[in-house]
Amino acid sequence: xxxxxxxxxxxxxxxxxxxxxYGVPIRAVRExxxxxxxxxxxxxxxxxxxxxxxxxxxxPVFDLRAKFGMATVDYTDRACIVFFDMQGASRQLVAIGTxxxxxxxxxxLSESQLNPPPDFAGAVESDYLLGVGSTPERTxxxxxMQTILATEGSVMLPSFTSTAAARGPETP
Amino acid sequence: xxxxxxxxxxxxxVLARLAEELAFAEPGSDAGLLPVNALxxxxxxxxxxxxxxxxxxxxxxxxxxxxxxxxTTATFDQTTLQRLHDWHGWAIDCLxxxxxxxxxxxxxxxxxxxxPAPQDVLPACVQEPAPPEPVAEAEPEPAPRTPAATxxxxxxxxxxxxxxxxxxxxxxxxxxxxxxxxxxxAVLTLEQNxxxxxAINAIFRAFHTFKGSAGFLQLxxxxxxxxxxxxxxxxxxxxxxxxxxxxxxxxLAGADVLAECTSRVGAQVTGxxxxxxxxVPAADVLALVSAALRGEAAVAAPTAVAxxxxxxxxxxxxxxxxxxxxxxxxxxxxxxxxxxxxxxxAVADSFVRxxxxxxxxxxxxxxxxxxxxxxxxxxxxxxxxxNLELAHAVRKLSRITRGLQHNALSLRxxxxxxxxxxxxRLVRDVAATQGKQVRLxxxxxxxxxxxxxxxxxxxxxxxxxxxxxxxxxxxxxxxIAAGKDATGTIELAAFHRHGGIVVRVSDDGRGLDPARLIxxxxxxxxxxxxxxxxxxxxxxxxxxxxxxxxxxxxDISGRGVGMDVVRGHIESLRGHVDIASTPGAGASFTIRLPxxxxxxxxxxxxLGGQRFIIPAxxxxxxxxxRPGQVSTVHEHGEMVEVRGQSLPVLRLxxxxxxxxxxxRPEDGILLIVESGTVVVALLADEILGxxxxxIKNMGDAFAAQTLVSGGAILGDGSVGLILDxxxxxxxxxxxxxxxxxxxxQAALP
Numbered sequence: 001x002x003x004x005x006x007x008x009x010x011x012x013x014x015x016x017x018x019x020x021x022y023g024v025p026i027r028a029v030r031e032x033x034x035x036x037x038x039x040x041x042x043x044x045x046x047x048x049x050x051x052x053x054x055x056x057x058x059x060p061v062f063d064l065r066a067k068f069g070m071a072t073v074d075y076t077d078r079a080c081i082v083f084f085d086m087q088g089a090s091r092q093l094v095a096i097g098t099x100x101x102x103x104x105x106x107x108x109l110s111e112s113q114l115n116p117p118p119d120f121a122g123a124v125e126s127d128y129l130l131g132v133g134s135t136p137e138r139t140x141x142x143x144x145m146q147t148i149l150a151t152e153g154s155v156m157l158p159s160f161t162s163t164a165a166a167r168g169p170e171t172p
Numbered sequence: 173x174x175x176x177x178x179x180x181x182x183x184x185x186v187l188a189r190l191a192e193e194l195a196f197a198e199p200g201s202d203a204g205l206l207p208v209n210a211l212x213x214x215x216x217x218x219x220x221x222x223x224x225x226x227x228x229x230x231x232x233x234x235x236x237x238x239x240x241x242x243x244t245t246a247t248f249d250q251t252t253l254q255r256l257h258d259w260h261g262w263a264i265d266c267l268x269x270x271x272x273x274x275x276x277x278x279x280x281x282x283x284x285x286x287x288p289a290p291q292d293v294l295p296a297c298v299q300e301p302a303p304p305e306p307v308a309e310a311e312p313e314p315a316p317r318t319p320a321a322t323x324x325x326x327x328x329x330x331x332x333x334x335x336x337x338x339x340x341x342x343x344x345x346x347x348x349x350x351x352x353x354x355x356x357x358a359v360l361t362l363e364q365n366x367x368x369x370x371a372i373n374a375i376f377r378a379f380h381t382f383k384g385s386a387g388f389l390q391l392x393x394x395x396x397x398x399x400x401x402x403x404x405x406x407x408x409x410x411x412x413x414x415x416x417x418x419x420x421x422x423x424l425a426g427a428d429v430l431a432e433c434t435s436r437v438g439a440q441v442t443g444x445x446x447x448x449x450x451x452v453p454a455a456d457v458l459a460l461v462s463a464a465l466r467g468e469a470a471v472a473a474p475t476a477v478a479x480x481x482x483x484x485x486x487x488x489x490x491x492x493x494x495x496x497x498x499x500x501x502x503x504x505x506x507x508x509x510x511x512x513x514x515x516x517x518a519v520a521d522s523f524v525r526x527x528x529x530x531x532x533x534x535x536x537x538x539x540x541x542x543x544x545x546x547x548x549x550x551x552x553x554x555x556x557x558x559n560l561e562l563a564h565a566v567r568k569l570s571r572i573t574r575g576l577q578h579n580a581l582s583l584r585x586x587x588x589x590x591x592x593x594x595x596x597r598l599v600r601d602v603a604a605t606q607g608k609q610v611r612l613x614x615x616x617x618x619x620x621x622x623x624x625x626x627x628x629x630x631x632x633x634x635x636x637x638x639x640x641x642x643x644x645x646x647x648x649x650x651x652i653a654a655g656k657d658a659t660g661t662i663e664l665a666a667f668h669r670h671g672g673i674v675v676r677v678s679d680d681g682r683g684l685d686p687a688r689l690i691x692x693x694x695x696x697x698x699x700x701x702x703x704x705x706x707x708x709x710x711x712x713x714x715x716x717x718x719x720x721x722x723x724x725x726x727d728i729s730g731r732g733v734g735m736d737v738v739r740g741h742i743e744s745l746r747g748h749v750d751i752a753s754t755p756g757a758g759a760s761f762t763i764r765l766p767x768x769x770x771x772x773x774x775x776x777x778x779l780g781g782q783r784f785i786i787p788a789x790x791x792x793x794x795x796x797x798r799p800g801q802v803s804t805v806h807e808h809g810e811m812v813e814v815r816g817q818s819l820p821v822l823r824l825x826x827x828x829x830x831x832x833x834x835x836r837p838e839d840g841i842l843l844i845v846e847s848g849t850v851v852v853a854l855l856a857d858e859i860l861g862x863x864x865x866x867i868k869n870m871g872d873a874f875a876a877q878t879l880v881s882g883g884a885i886l887g888d889g890s891v892g893l894i895l896d897x898x899x900x901x902x903x904x905x906x907x908x909x910x911x912x913x914x915x916x917q918a919a920l921p
Contacts, residue, residue: 060871
């Protein structure tokens with residue numbers, strides 16, 4: 001199993017969509033760029049926004065809001081495209097970009113700051129979730145980004161982040 | 173019939189390119205003048221039987237207009253453009269009539285009745301005593317001036333327009349060096365084989381281009397000199413003058429003068445020499461030309477390699493003062509003629525093997541450089557800067573960048589011929605071990621392929637060629653018994669089709685027997701015993717792993733590995749293999765490869781603010797329809813009448829379900845695109861230009877998207893989508909009344 005699909009202590013890139021905060025293992029991230037004009041590809045589902053030129057490579061860009069079934073917004077200048085390394089069909093590495101409202105930080109999460117996905121997450125949803133990470137300031141839903149991006153259609157995530165945040169960190 | 177069609181198609185293609193150039197030409201501008209000139213030359217050089225007679229005769233008209241333009245202002249004027257447009261329209265009609273066997277229409281009065289008036293368009297040409305007739309195409313040039321006539325008035329000179337024409341002169345200089353090289357090359361060929369039409373044409377073309385470019389830069393003396401040389405070649409080309417030693421000497425001497433002038437131009441452009449009139453010492457060469465034409469019967473054509481250059485010089489009255497510079501300019505040419513083998517060896521040794529990944533990195537980096545460079549160039553600070561030195565430096569940067577880009581791209585493209593020729597040996601070896609007689613015919617060897625494709629095509633090709641020799645071609649006795657030539661033929665062809673590349677292996681052997689394939693597959697339990705397959709399905713069985721059709725297993729092929737591996741290979745290149753077979757007459761395997769990495773010529777079209785690229789190969793012509801030319805036909809949607817042919821109109825916006833800016837056809841532009849036998853008029857908002865682009869694979873995320881075959885990085889760094897014309901035309905057409913605001917999801921499966 002790819003190390004980025006396991007819940008491990010380490011550095012995580014955190015970003016947000018609206019008021020929901022997410023984290024992904026930094027090793028899964030290839031690059032973050034400011035949102036640039038995306039060339040729309042016709043006849044694609046709404047979460048496939050189009051393509052951009054990343055230093056001579058034409059890479060697909062997904063709209064993460066659409067992918068998660070969230071309302072669309074007009075992106076501000078804080079919006080970014082986060083590129084994730086993906087295992088392509090012919091085993092070469094390809095990258096897929098996702099538009100997020102904003103990138104927050106890179107945080108170091110230790111064993112004690114990581115929790116497995118809550119029980120109430122269904123079997124399907126837990127395929128998309130690494131778990132929950134928390135810092136004194138915030139709680140993050142940690143995502144298995146490769147699995148999410150490889151899944152066709154939209155992906156419904158359980159909205160437990162706010163619950164978890166309300167409960168606060170349960171770590172001793 | 174089909175050859176006839178192909179010939180007409182070749183003409184149609186040149187005419188289509190002519191239309192593209194004309195579409196971008198404007199009065200008072202030189203944009204497109206030289207390309208139009210070159211295209212006219214293409215037409216003029218097509219073998220006579222290619223052209224309908226009326227069209228061939230009418231070719232002198234645009235030639236006269238273009239020559240007049242090149243001789244005077246070197247720009248298009250309104251009248252010329254209008255005439256060219258009218259002429260082009262008439263030429264298309266003419267071609268259509270030829271294709272349908274009808275009588276071609278008469279030339280429209282606007283261009284047909286125009287009387288040639290070359291004298292009043294010629295510039296006052298002070299340094300030139302006897303300006304040549306610019307309408308010489310109609311009849312062979314009279315013997316050039318005698319040396320005495322020219323010598324009396326001194327050596328003609330030309331003055332470079334510096335610094336105004338600096339950029340153009342630079343281009344002229346590098347282009348001329350190229351031309352000189354091609355002349356040398358062609359002369360070498362000609363010396364070995366005086367009948368080589370290609371070589372004669374190449375030299376003719378080079379002199380003609382010299383003439384055109386020199387005329388364009390108003391280097392009249394050089395233009396007239398090149399014109400004389402061209403006239404000599406014209407006589408040789410038409411067969412009126414044989415290729416004699418004297419003719420070759422005249423060509424070489426002419427090339428020497430051109431080389432010297434070129435090097436002087438280079439020296440003045442780079443500032444090594446002060447700007448001063450450059451003499452064009454034409455007289456001696458023209459004397460040689462006259463001598464060549466007069467003494468054509470006296471001197472026998474050389475049959476073998478030329479004498480040494482020293483002898484050549486000694487035998488001909490070339491002015492000694494010119495010897496050094498041109499020799500320095502072209503050091504490799506003549507000595508090499510004596511030792512062609514050594515030269516080839518040197519060429520073979522000068523290749524470098526390098527890591528393909530490094531090459532890819534280079535191409536990507538250069539792509540970025542071009543983008544960054546155009547960003548600098550377009551910046552308002554730079555554009556608006558009064559600093560001339562900065563402007564100069566930026567232009568220089570941009571020229572170097574373009575050169576670098578072109579170079580880097582070409583590094584990755586290699587002609588498929590190298591790979592093809594390897595197969596010759598394979599065929600010979602395999603045929604020998606099998607006691608068969610097989611001839612391998614190669615076609616389209618100069619088709620450029622991305623080298624990654626060429627590399628990966630090797631294994632599948634070896635398999636397929638082996639199979640063709642081993643299974644396809646019968647032993648000589650069987651072939652004779654079947655009434656065929658004892659020698660079997662395998663054809664290996666490469667060509668561009670539908671914006672992709674096709675490689676086809678076909679043989680005239682026994683073909684595949686569908687019944688035997690089915691029996692074999694059932695015997696090996698690869699298909700159920702009660703399976704019912706049609707012929708095509710049966711043929712496809714050959715791609716199943718573990719199926720072998722040979723009665724005896726040979727050590728060449730027939731172990732049942734091969735075709736399944738071939739298919740795997742091709743599919744990993746995102747291509748596919750088709751099979752066709754006629755029992756007793758042969759089989760053919762057609763590999764279609766996407767252009768994944770190949771460079772293509774694209775038309776950039778605008779649709780609702782977005783830019784799309786349509787491979788220029790699929791576009792037959794483009795035009796703005798007249799109001800009423802597009803009509804709605806009940807149950808057929810919109811149709812457009814193009815020269816008597818009714819074509820369905822496909823609105824690009826509707827096909828892609830993107831908003832279009834244009835709703836009335838007469839406000840937009842129609843592109844007549846074809847894929848196989850399907851021809852459709854595609855309605856877009858506008859044509860923004862044409863551009864060579866590299867197709868970039870967009871990845872698995874768009875695997876289901878068949879309308880877009882890839883993306884390309886445009887000049888401003890954004891991505892343009894390359895449309896797949898084949899899928900676009902095959903997609904079910906929405907009725908004309910379909911609302912454009914159809915929700916996106918509705919189209920998804």
